[in-house]
Amino acid sequence: MLTWPALLFAPSLLLGFLSVNYALVEPSCHLQSMALLNGVSAVSLAVSVICTALAFGRWRSARRQADPSAPGLTSQQGFFAAVATGVGALSSLAIFAISLPQWLLSAC
DSSP states (O other): OOSHIIIIIHHHHHHHHHHHHHHHHHHHHHHTOOHHHHHHHHHHHHHHHHHHHHHHHHHHHHHHHOOTTOOSHHHHHHHHHHHHHHHHHHHHHHHHHHHHHHHHSOOO
16 A cells, blocks of 8 residues: 555656646746745655655665565565555656756746
């Protein structure tokens, strides 16, 4: 159950974050403040990292519980947790990479 947020929600969060940031550029420019953009970026990155950490924890527990002589449901859960960890990490990295220019440059 802990793998699904990183597998589905983290990439969706990335796309939503990108859309919201594009929509907030004009209000941020009018306010002469980057607080809106930085707030959305920080919250999105934090949620994505939390989802990834949950999937990573599930992956570690599945690896500890796995019996090498009995492949089955536990190996499937471990595989999904590993894939979710990778997807979540890639989404977190993308959110960070997209946020980096806005931290260095002005919105206007």
